[in-house]
Amino acid sequence: MTLNVQAMEESGCQLLSAEPPLKIQDRQKPGSKAEVFPQFCSISSGVCNGLMMGLLIGFSSVGFASFNDDPNRPFTLSDSQKGSLGSAQWLGAAIGTSISGMASSKLGRISLIRGSLLPYIVGWLMVRHASSFGVMYAGRFISGFDLGVVSVPYGTYLSETTRSKIRGRATTVLSAFFTLGALINYTISLFLAWQSMALVNAAIPLLFLPAMLYSPESPMWLLSQDRVDEARRSLQRLRGFSTNIQKEFEEMQDHIRNAETAKMSWSDILTNWTYLKPVILMIPVPxxxxxTGWGIIQSFTLDIFEDAGLQHVMNPRVGCIILGTGQLTVFFCSGYAMDKLGRKKATIFSATLMGLSQLSFALYLYLESKPELKLENKFGFFPLIALLVCMLAYSLGVGSFYFILLGEVMPQRIRSVATGLISMINTSAGFAAIQSYYSIVAAAGETTAFGIYGIVCFLLVIYAASIFPETKGRTLMDLEKQLTESKNLNCMIESVRHGGPSSPQAENPLVKGRRAPLPGSRENGSVVVSPACS
Incomplete structure (x- = not known):
């Protein structure tokens, strides 16, 4: 298969060299039909990770229930064991992401993406043939570890191979495929037992193999490895063989040249506020x-619906399908909304609606616990409506917020290292949220659990509104310049240092010392000058 890819690359190179020289005006413009298929393949390769994790989460919701319904099951799952299995892939992913950035930097984006399929499939086969809780846990852990190792290359590959005008939409597709994976499990659980579900989940990612084999390596990564000719061929394939890529390729070269003037280790980052700032801003996001509770709802949808009494008015499994279908539909629309409204506004609206629906569901659970009210007879569909609104709102902005930020706010010079750390924090946060759900319910009840999730939604609103810049329509180079030279955190640090607002004349600690200039930076002697705080 590798030989086929190389042959395709060589044939592409021959095609470029064989065609007669064309004037720039004769070439197709960026965004032409020539790049539709290459962009489709690169996006498909980049979003497969979301689908694979979605399959694991969807199985948590309905697969474990099917397992306990099986009269020939090898063992029985308790609530605490379901919580452990539901979070096993997150724990594996947290460990996998610890080496993801290094692996992505050394081996390349698309190479890791292609190699991720085999371990993932092995994990599902272990679940299918599990004879004990330990074997099933190990299978889910292995699949999660595999996805953790490739978590950085998936998101980075999307951001480095798609154009800025569709980057938000492409990243949204990653989140949409996450939901699609869960929906597939919700649907097939009506017809298949847990063993067959596991086999289907193992086979589905193979559908993306042709797109992965066609997609070239990231041109940005190739340039970082001084493989200039390969980078040019890669970009040419991504943009179409009849598209003029000269200007974009030169911008990439300039960006890489400035970003990699000096390699940065964690010790360098920790002592340089210019690059530490994006890392600090990203840490609370996961x-x-x-x-906000989205993972809990997707992982334990069936149990939540049954505990809320949805079975009095409809089949809870059908409710799961309705929830997943609505969420998937909105996800595909949200890409357009985020590109039109902007990532920031869409996320604030999304988190606000999530918070309101979570608190409303918590109130319903509190009232439903009082038998004399008989809410299941009067408002039996309310659990479905509340959680549907919550997950639809999640799909509008919060679902893509993390992936977009991860791909857009990290400077190229520290992207592989820092993105690996943030991805590890993200998967660790997922593990903590899923693992703690049944413990919170056992200790304080579902009302308290969803009340907490609702409050966190509003904390996310405050954080998104006050910290992050709008990334809509911005190139990665522009964003890097703003985030490494912006005034917001500079002003905060100056206030702490001087006990009040910083003045334009105050020394900017973020730019103290010599560093490589970024595109568009202004230099004054040995210091790169950033805008003053106002």
Whole structure:
């Protein structure tokens, strides 16, 4: 298969060299039909990770229930064991992401993506043939570890191979495929037992193999490895063989040249506020995102519906399908909304609606616990409506917020290292949120659990509104310049240092010392000058 890819690359190179020279005006413009198929393949390769994790989460919701319904099951799952299995892939992913950035930097994006299929399939086969809780846990852990190792290359590959005008939409597709994976499990659980579900989940990612084999390596990564000719061929394939890529390729070269003037280790990052700032701003995002409760709802949808009494008015499994279908539909629409409204506004609206629906569901659970009210007879569909609104709102912005930020706010010079750390924090936060759900319910009840998730939604609103810049329509180079030279955190640090607002004349600690200039930076002697705080 590798030989086929190389042959395709060589044939592409021959095609470029064989065609007669064309004037720039004769070439197709960026965004032409020539790049539709290459962009489709690169996006398909980049979003497969979301689908694979979605399959694991969807199985948590309905597969474990099917397992306990099987009269020939080898063992029985308790609530605490379901919580452990539901979070096993997150624990594996947390460990996998610890080496993801290094692996992505050394081996390349698409190579890791292609190699991720085999371990994932092995994990599902272990679940299918599990004879004990330990074997089933190990299978889910292995699949999660595999996805953790490739978590950085998936998101980075999307951001480095798609154009800025569709980057938000492409990243949204990643989140949409996450939901699609869960929906597939909700649907097939009506017809298949847990063993067959596991086999289907193992086979589905193979559908993406042709797109992975066609997709070239990231041109940005190739340039970082000084493989200039390969980078040019890669970009040419991504943009179409009849598209002029000269300007974009030169911008990439300039960006890489400035970003990699000096390699940065963690010790360098920790002592340089210019690059530490995006890392600090990103750290709270995974915790806020996961503790909004979206993962709990997707992982334990069936149990939540049954505990809320939805079975009095409809089949809870059908409710799961309705929830997943609605969420998937909105996800595909949200890409357009985020590109039109902007990532920031869409996320604020999304988190606000999530918070209101979570608190409303918590109130319903509190009232439903009072038998004399008989809410299941009067408002039996309310659990479905409340959680549907919550997950539809999640799909509008919060679902893509993390992935977009991860791909857009990290400077190229520290992207592989820092993105690996943030991805590890993200998967650790997912593990903590899923693992703690049944413990919170046992200790304080579902009302308290969903009340907490609702409050966290509003904390996310405050954080998104006050911290992050709008990334809509911005190139990665522009965003890097703003985030490494913006005034917001500079002003905060100056206030702490001087006990009040910083003045334009105050020394900017974020730019103290010599570093490589970014595109568009202004230099004054040995210091790169950033805008003053106002």
């Amino acid at each position: 915790f806020l995102r996961h503790f």
